Amino acid sequence: MFRINENYLKLGGSYLFSTVGRKAREFQAQHPEVEVISLxxxxxxxxxxxxxxxxxxxxxxxxxxxxxxxxxxxxxxxVWLRECIAKNDYAARGARITPDEIFVSDGAKSDAGAIQELFSLDARIAVCDPVYPVYVDSNVMAGRTGAFDAETGRYGGVLYMPCRAENGFSPSLPEEAPDVIYLCYPNNPTGMGISKEKLQNWVDYANSSGAVILYDAAYEAYITGDLPHSIYECDGAESCAIELRSFSKNAGFTGTRLGFTVIPKALVRGGVSLHDLWARRHGTRYNGAPYIVQKAGMAVYSEEGKAQIREQIGIYQKNARLIREGLSGAGYTVYGGVDAPYIWLKTPGNMSSWDFFDLLLNQAGVVGTPGSGFGPSGEGYFRLTAFGSPANTEKAVKRIQSL
Amino acid sequence: MFRINENYLKLGGSYLFSTVGRKAREFQAQHPEVEVISLxxxxxxxxxxxxxxxxxxxxxxxxxxxxxxxxxxxxxxxVWLRECIAKNDYAARGARITPDEIFVSDGAKSDAGAIQELFSLDARIAVCDPVYPVYVDSNVMAGRTGAFDAETGRYGGVLYMPCRAENGFSPSLPEEAPDVIYLCYPNNPTGMGISKEKLQNWVDYANSSGAVILYDAAYEAYITGDLPHSIYECDGAESCAIELRSFSKNAGFTGTRLGFTVIPKALVRGGVSLHDLWARRHGTRYNGAPYIVQKAGMAVYSEEGKAQIREQIGIYQKNARLIREGLSGAGYTVYGGVDAPYIWLKTPGNMSSWDFFDLLLNQAGVVGTPGSGFGPSGEGYFRLTAFGSPANTEKAVKRIQSL
Incomplete structure (x- = not known):
């Protein structure tokens, strides 16, 4: 008798951003006169x-x-795109990644969700908390976790590494040894970066314990300080780390779809090359990104492309500063937004994240994302993005200031 | 300690078409003077x-x-694309599929590989033999099969339904009840169609046994006779069937990437809607096909688009006829190619499929696909496609005729 994959039933009702989108649409339908601004x-x-x-x-x-x-x-x-990536994103930063260690795909979300298929079902995963939901949800769906515990807000069997103001949003190395460690820097959702020294600690830890790091560097283009853009800037990362990259946030490809995953050939576990496994998966389950989109990706690396994209990122960085300084000036405690397009703020008066979401939507017509949607340690926090238009961002900040 | 997903190790060395491509490239490198034609x-x-x-x-x-x-x-x-699909591919054929039962994706290969994630790991799958490798390989990788048995050419736990000349390439209903039945019509690789009556038998069988049919209709545009273009032309299919569709072979989107999967809301198992599960997967693991590609998909359904595509399909259908008649005239036994872009031929003198592959490549400079690559019952058969240019197809047929 046919049985469904019951692991899906462990998941919450819908993907976080689907819920946020639905709530915003419902509000708009009820209040057609309000110009809702989505951050x-x-x-x-x-x-x-x-x-x-x-x-x-x-x-x-x-x-x-x-x-x-x-x-x-x-x-x-x-190959022309992979050579271009190897040169610009890696060789230029002193990281030795060859074109045949790069797998072009339709985006980092697809790859972030699919990469867990390479691990055994009993692999123990560790995630920062709060965390981009795809890392956890994809493992839940695959059956690599226990049930969701509504009291703790955690799935059984997953190692959560709390990141809160108390520890500078920087998790300690886990005491129990995980098999897979998901890291995202600059971080989504907290907007915080990581120093090369701290990242090197993670790499050393993984190399000594045999763990594999999944490093999501989708926001590296927003780094302003002296932080690593790739994990392969750290010594020894090629034997423990997979890196996920995206064209969405640097070049505006959210609706154009292009990304890539790097698996160095030196990443071998139990005598098996993870590069070979991923190549087999690509061959069997994927048919490549569209030719026209790969050509568009090439243009991102042209001299004029680089300059134009730098300018565009500058617009979003200015938005981030506006939100950061505007809300800070209005008495909010804000984090992130310096090396990332995300501002992570403490909800006022210890409000819950979803209460603040409702307040902001109802009283300011501004959509943000509740921190608790990213994990239990996100409770009491709230994420705003710098991806609005400058005019809308300014309007949103003013509305929040006058709350 | 990190362990890989060892199910991958059950697979053969590489995906069938990767092997075919590599062999062709190696031959070309050794014989730069030969104009290799790929069918x-x-x-x-x-x-x-x-x-x-x-x-x-x-x-x-x-x-x-x-x-x-x-x-x-x-x-x-x-929604404009999904409405267009519902109207043109379903309503126009008397099938009641609504736009919200259609999931647009980057192609049928991705969906064919991913759909098994909705089933429990102990689901028993049945496949035609020979078969499009993605159906089996994706289940092997997920751990839904036993080891590969080199003697039988089969993976343990999979129900193979032989399709050979002896049964008119039309499998009987399986004696052991499977949970999931993969069907592809018009068939890849045999190029044979299915009558509405026979397809209705499958639907009735699935509805009575509780099995789910995965119906791959990627080649429906090639149907010339009075055959169903969609499984939803059969009564009751909406409670037992998922349909996979592609823009690759009707509109030439192999390098542009667009497809869709239909999961009717009436398809419920164990009280759970498979539509809801797939929606959750789309939300969590996928970020949609590019806007520009979805717009391109819309144009396929415009009046001029339809006419232009019909003409293009006509070119490939003419190629199919040329191959079919040309090889038949030269004494080969050929099947398919009437309602599908594939010609399935019996290798001469009981040669093995791979021996014939080598012969054709070495002596005629023509690349085909060995039937045994599609499963043990494909041994002694060989697939040629009608997707070459008319000039190349003609040349290839002449070369094979003069072997």
């Missing part, structure tokens, strides 16, 4: 930059003629 | 049609301006 889901608002648009048009034109038409892409992605 | 992997050669190119350019232009820019797509895909 909730981390979605960009600036258009694709001219260099990318030009590359897209050219690639579309190629697809219209038999002699320049492209069918299935190579399993790992086009 | 192997089912990749299209005709360019995207003008209506699609126009839609792509327009969508690219929209992405370049803040007021028409699109970020993250809705979880299920844009």
């Amino acid at each position: 909730g889901i981390g979605d960009v608002t600036e258009p694709l930059c001219p260099a990318v648009i030009k590359a897209l048009h050219e690639a579309v034109e190629e697809m219209g003629h038999a002699e320049s038409f492209h069918g299935y892409a190579p399993d790992l992605g086009y | 192997g992997i089912g990749d299209v050669t005709e360019p995207l049609c003008p209506a699609v190119i126009k839609a792509l350019h327009e969508a690219v232009e929209e992405m370049g301006h803040a007021e028409s820019f699109h970020g993250y797509a809705p979880d299920l895909g844009y």
Whole structure:
């Protein structure tokens, strides 16, 4: 008799951002006169930059003629894109990553969710708390966790590493040894960065314990200080770390879809190369990112592309500063937003995260994301993103200030 | 201690089409003077049609301006595309599928590989033999099968339903009851269609046994006879069947990536809606197909798009006829190719499929796909695709004829 994968039933009703979106739509329907401003889901608002648009048009034109038409892409992605990534994102930072260690995909979310398929079902995962929900939910769905405990807000079998103001949002090395450690820096949702020294500690810890680090560097373009952009800037990371990267937040590809995952060939466990396993998965379950989108990705690395994207990131960084300083000036305690597009604020008067969400939506028409949606240690915190338009961001800050 | 997902080690060395591609590249490198013609992997050669190119350019232009820019797509895909699919692919054929039962994705391969995640790990799967490798391999990787038995060419725990000339490539209903039945019609790799009456038998069987049918209709556009284009043309299919569809082979999207999966809300097992589970998976693990690609998909359904695509399919259908008649005239026994872009031929003199692959590559410079790569009952057969250019197809047929 057919049985469903009952692990799905352990999950909450819906994905966090689906719930946030639904609540915002419901409010808007009831209050059509309010101009709701979304600083909730981390979605960009600036258009694709001219260099990318030009590359897209050219690639579309190629697809219209038999002699320049492209069918299935190579399993790992086009080599010209992978060479470009290896040079710009790694060699330029002193990290030795070769093009054949790079797997092009349709985005970091897909890869962040799929990467757990390479681990045994009894692998013990450790996550920062609060955390990007995909890391935990994908493991829940695969059956790698116990049930959800409503009292603690935790799934059984998962090692949660609390990140709160008390520890500077920087977790200690876990006492129980995990098999897999998910790290995201600059961090989503707290907006905090990590120093090279601290990241090196994680790498050393993983190399000595045999754990594998999944390093999500989707927000590296927002780093302003002297922080590592890639985990492979640390010594020995190639034997313990997988890195996830995205074009969504640096180049505005949230609706264009492109990302990549790096698995160094030196990452071997139990005599098996994780690179080979991921290659097998790519070959069997994926058919590559669209040719036109990979061409668009190339344009991100052109000289004009780099300049245009730097300018766009500057807009969002200015938004972040505006939110940070505006709310701080209004008496809020705010974190993050310096090396990341996220501002993490303490809810006023110890309000719960969802109560503050409702307050902000109802009284200021501003959508944010409740910190508790990212994990129990996010309770009492709230995330705002810097991805609104400058005008909307300014308006939102003023509305919150006058609450 | 970190352990990998050891189910991956049960798999053969590489995905079938990766092996075929590698062998072809190696031959080409050794024989640069030979003009190798690929009728192997089912990749299209005709360019995207003008209506699609126009839609792509327009969508690219929209992405370049803040007021028409699109970020993250809705979880299920844009409603205008889903409405268009519901109307053209279902309502027009008398099938009642609503837009919110349609999930837009980056292609049928991704969905065919992912759909098994909804089933319990002890679900028993049944597949036609020969079969599109993704169905089996994705279940092997998930741990739903036993080891590979080199002697029988089968994975333990999987119900193989042999399709050979002896039974008209039409499997009988399985004696042991499976939980999940993978069906693909028009069939890849045999190129054979299924009558509505026979498909209705499968639907009735699934409804009476509680099994779920995964129906892959990626090749429906090639149907010439009076055969069902969708399983939902059969009575009661909405309570037992999931349908996978693709834009790759009708509109040439192999390198553009678009597909969709239909899960009717009436498909409930153990009190749980499979539609809800898939929606949860989409929300958690996927971020949608690119806006520009979904716009391109819309153009496929425009009046000019339909006409242009019909013409393109006509080219491939002509190729299929050329191969079928050409090889038949040269004494080969050929099947399929009437309602599908695949020709399935009996290897001459009882050669093994891989021996014939080598012979064809070495002596005719033509790449095909060994039937045994699709399963043990494919041994002694060989697949040729109709997706080459007309000139190349003609050349390939002449070369094979003169072997």
